Amino acid sequence: MKQQEQFSSRLGFILSAAGAAIGLGAIWKFPYIAGENGGGAFLLLFLIFTMILGLPLLLAEFSIGRTAQQNAVRSFQIIAPGTKWYLIGILGMISVFVLLSFYSVVGGWIITYFWKMITGQLNGLTEPEYAEIFASTIANPAISLGAQLFFMIITIIVITRGVQNGIEQANKIMMPALAILFIILVIRSVTLDGASAGFSFLFYPDFSKVTAHTVLDAMGQSFFTLSLGVSAMITYSSYLPKDQNMPKSAVSIVAMNIMVVLLAGLVIFPAVFAFGMEPDAGPTLLFNVLPTIFSQMPAGMLFFAVFLIVFLFATLTSAFSMLEIIVAVLSRGNKRKRKQWAWIIGFAIFLFGIPSSLSFGLLSDVSLFGKSWFDLADYMVSNVFMPTGALLISIFISFKMKKCALYEEIKSGSNLRFSVFQAWFFLIRYIVPVLIILVMLDVIKG
Numbered sequence: 487m488k489q490q491e492q493f494s495s496r497l498g499f500i501l502s503a504a505g506a507a508i509g510l511g512a513i514w515k516f517p518y519i520a521g522e523n524g525g526g527a528f529l530l531l532f533l534i535f536t537m538i539l540g541l542p543l544l545l546a547e548f549s550i551g552r553t554a555q556q557n558a559v560r561s562f563q564i565i566a567p568g569t570k571w572y573l574i575g576i577l578g579m580i581s582v583f584v585l586l587s588f589y590s591v592v593g594g595w596i597i598t599y600f601w602k603m604i605t606g607q608l609n610g611l612t613e614p615e616y617a618e619i620f621a622s623t624i625a626n627p628a629i630s631l632g633a634q635l636f637f638m639i640i641t642i643i644v645i646t647r648g649v650q651n652g653i654e655q656a657n658k659i660m661m662p663a664l665a666i667l668f669i670i671l672v673i674r675s676v677t678l679d680g681a682s683a684g685f686s687f688l689f690y691p692d693f694s695k696v697t698a699h700t701v702l703d704a705m706g707q708s709f710f711t712l713s714l715g716v717s718a719m720i721t722y723s724s725y726l727p728k729d730q731n732m733p734k735s736a737v738s739i740v741a742m743n744i745m746v747v748l749l750a751g752l753v754i755f756p757a758v759f760a761f762g763m764e765p766d767a768g769p770t771l772l773f774n775v776l777p778t779i780f781s782q783m784p785a786g787m788l789f790f791a792v793f794l795i796v797f798l799f800a801t802l803t804s805a806f807s808m809l810e811i812i813v814a815v816l817s818r819g820n821k822r823k824r825k826q827w828a829w830i831i832g833f834a835i836f837l838f839g840i841p842s843s844l845s846f847g848l849l850s851d852v853s854l855f856g857k858s859w860f861d862l863a864d865y866m867v868s869n870v871f872m873p874t875g876a877l878l879i880s881i882f883i884s885f886k887m888k889k890c891a892l893y894e895e896i897k898s899g900s901n902l903r904f905s906v907f908q909a910w911f912f913l914i915r916y917i918v919p920v921l922i923i924l925v926m927l928d929v930i931k932g
């Protein structure tokens with residue numbers, strides 16, 4: 487079997503896996519869902535679920551990937567030969583195919599907005615004017631498809647370059663840049679007059695707004711932000727050398743993810759409250775409300791440009807991981823095939839994403855099961871494919887992998903105590919599946 491490429495260092499791996507995790511989930515979805523669900527209470531629930539569901543699952547995916555050191559499908563075939571468990575990998579490939587098809591649409595919006603920003607088209611408008619510009623931009627098929635294609639081409643190029651020269655290098659530049667730029671934004675936002683109302687909104691848990699749905703949304707959110715259930719983390723950890731500390735890496739990645747969620751909240755809510763706006767604007771919060779706020783600050787448009795770069799980097803680094811899952815399976819470590827498959831699959835994803843892109847314009851009247859194509863794709867991935875994948879992974883690891891071999895694998899490169907391992911195993915075997923089934927039942931109830 488071909489020797490796989492590997493990350494050159496643990497830092498490279500951590501930044502890449504954190505890059506896969508931190509994306510639209512933390513920066514776009516989290517603020518508006520928290521905004522609609524009582525802020526602090528939602529944050530608290532999100533943190534609890536990240537610890538009891540996200541972290542154990544992340545380590546579970548790492549253990550599978552590094553045990554087998556193969557792609558998402560081969561890993562299951564190696565660990566459980568002659569069984570159908572490899573279908574988890576296939577499900578992951580289908581999930582990220584659909585996911586990237588609409589994720590790239592939002593990536594395209596960010597690029598378009600950035601372009602409008604630097605060409606001065608977004609200067610000094612009012613909220614309704616921003617809303618109008620945003621709506622007309624995403625409804626324009628040439629612009630939105632062109633930008634989506636551009637986003638996909640960047641993703642494809644990085645993936646053609648392989649693990650070390652492509653994914654690792656891009657993440658090593660983009661992730662520190664993201665952190666620094668984010669901190670600049672936070673400083674700007676929290677020093678605004680009136681920012682404190684934003685702090686209380688984010689940190690003071692108002693449980694009166696919490697419903698059963700909030701709890702389940704928080705769970706789904708912790709899931710989505712860590713990219714769980716679609717074999718992304720299996721794929722990345724298959725490139726992790728055996729002497730590296732997996733539990734520590736998992737904790738670092740979760741910590742970075744939480745940091746970014748907090749930073750995004752700290753940029754958005756103080757600013758929203760300082761300018762007397764409402765935090766529950768929904769999905770357009772970032773595209774309509776944020777520029778309105780920034781445009782009222784001194785040098786605000788510069789800060790908005792910084793924000794868009796942060797947003798773009800986060801989206802790209804997640805997109806890399808999605809395309810990589812599929813390309814790794816199809817190219818099986820062959821460099822020439824990696825290039826070919828990256829282009830073929832990347833382009834196929836773009837084509838499949840066309841109806842998502844047009845959902846806001848030409849196809850806005852078309853609905854399937856009461857949803858636009860874009861919403862349906864998002865719904866299927868976030869509420870059906872990802873939880874199913876994660877549920878199967880937790881069952882696979884609890885009942886198909888030998889407990890002592892798992893302990894050996896996790897211990898390789900770390901000095902994890904057996905009692906901690908036991909606690910993790912208990913969570914992954916009993917708590918995680920039950921929680922996931924609860925989420926799914928709620929989804930079925932609609």
Ligand code: PFF
Pocket residue numbers: 506507508509510511512582585710711712713714716718804805807808
């Ligand atoms: N974690 C990403 C986000 O929060 O935007 C989404 C994601 C990336 C999901 C990669 C799945 C994946 F494989």
